Amino acid sequence: MSSDESDFYGDDDLVGDLKRKVEHFDVNKWWEDHEALKTPLSTRAGGASENMSLLHNPYAGDPYAWQLTESVDAFLSRLPPATTEETPDHRWIWVCNPYIKQKSRHEAENQRVRGGEDEAPEAEGADIATLMEAGEERLHFASSFIDQFRAPGISGALFIRETKKAGMDAANDILSLAKRLRVTCGKWMLFCTVFEVNEVWGTIAKATANNELGIGAKVAVKSNVDHRMERLICVYTADFSDKSDVTRVAEKLKQLGLVKDKPLYYKPDAYTYLGIASGNPWEIRASIYDTRSLLGK
Template identity: 40%
Template sequence: MPPDAMDLDPPSPPSAPDAEPCNPCVHLLPYARDTNEPIAHFLQRLPPAQAALTAPAHLLPPWYWIANPHRSAYPAHPKDVPSFTREGAALLQAFRQNMASLGRGDYAVKEQLRECLQREIGEAAKRRGVTAGKWMLFPQVSEVNEVWRTVCEGVDANRLGTGAKVSTSGKEGDPARLICVYTRDFTDVEDVKRVLYALVQMGLVRADMPRGIMYKCDAYTYLDIYGNNEYGLRASVYSSKEMLGER
């Protein structure tokens, strides 16, 4: 599984909505919030800013996790990653062949093919339940505990998406930590916006941020589509500056 893909399969539906808290992250214990664990206890047990002080980086898990305890927050259908990756690989191969058949010009046709590829990947992801995506925050290590606390409280209160994770260490020479806030369906633009607006209301995102924050989908991760990819696809599906500019 790609390292940044969130393995949160939809829980089995209960007899009554949200009758009991669910925890798809339970298999990630002890580096995730346990079922019914108070937020304050979880944050005290695993403070991300102090992670590097507890063990060398190579002995730490890459992430600390929290899952939304509300079953209604999750998609209704389980994901089928093998089928999606097969379909996605076929779409990418067809795109490469179609592009190779065109000349140096044909820019309009090439852009149409690219838009078609993006749409078809989204349709395949939807069909196979591979719809998770995440907004990415990069707080400085001096701020990460407080930002993570706010995110965890939002996840627990069902104000955000299906869950979140925080990196336990930054890249060498980079004091920032990565926090991913997941939504259940990157093709559901209104839900993606809803989570972004909640982050704004929590004071974690501002419309006037110079670069804003970006949103990536796990479907692209499974297909190894990153920045500067050969298909000309934007690795980040959405940006906060674009979405907040629409308001």
């Protein structure tokens, strides 16, 4: 902006008065006088307890989730994933984006679906029950089709080709159905060692709380039975079909130094609800995106 554009407008007395006020304005004193001013960010940072209508938390009251009444640093100190132990009701630590309104966890349909209790709160109007019923029927149809090629005399090459085609067709149908039923959440999956999980989780938690990533994130806590040294962190987005948003989150993860030599993979929650994992009998790829394909490396 040029000096002419930044000049005060008005008569000489008004201009002179405004310039005197600017010259004598004490920024530090203003902040001291307005220290108690409550904005969403300052309230969260200060750990104030009053209701903040502009912010949202579907995990309000959950002891294993970030609360709007505490700073992110306090949350990370309270629940360090490297040493926080699982309970019968809690296998994950959660942080949700407070700027995106989501259904309360207590109202979420996935809390009443076996295997869905640990997924992100679904979108309003999501019909998980119908997805699971129709999706399982579609997978059964794919299995029946594949079984036809197990007969004697069928070449192995033909069996593999038809299995992959049947799986691909089923996957496309399931994703289209999930979109229509509003079961659209998905997640980027990161694995790190127990020695680095606190630092990696801290980076993701802060970025999520600051509206820089997706709708939420979770990290696996210390298991009482599984003593592997790897921990899983999931970074959720609202819509697996929104490739630009999925890519945006991947790019931010890369900026944060979390995309390194190995690619990260993105899995829609619809696959999780239906138990579609690596090595499934339909040869369906368990992820639909990876950072190498989306980001070019």
